[in-house]
Amino acid sequence: MKERSPQQEDLAASVNVVEQRSREVLNHFGTCPRCGYAAQAFVKRTAYADGRVIFSTSGLCALPCGWSGPTTITKMNDRDDLP
Ligand SMILES: [Zn+2]
Secondary structure, three states: OOOOOOOHHHHHOOOOOEEEEEOOOOOEEOOOOOOOOEEEEEEEEEEOOOEEEEEEEEEEEEEOOOOOEEOOOOOOOOOOOOO
């Protein structure tokens, strides 16, 4: 399965991070791949000194089964409300 990923960690290694923040995606509709319960999704926004901004996503199970990992954000609409 091919997932759309905004991660470009290799390109980011050589420049300074000037801002990094993460927030929950409130309208995410993903599920935990381990137990099937609803999973939370977080978007991490990293801004670099050269002006680039990179978003990466991660998931976290809402039940304590321990799963966390990369996930694909599944939203209820197409509106891109990233910060
Ligand atoms: Zn789970």
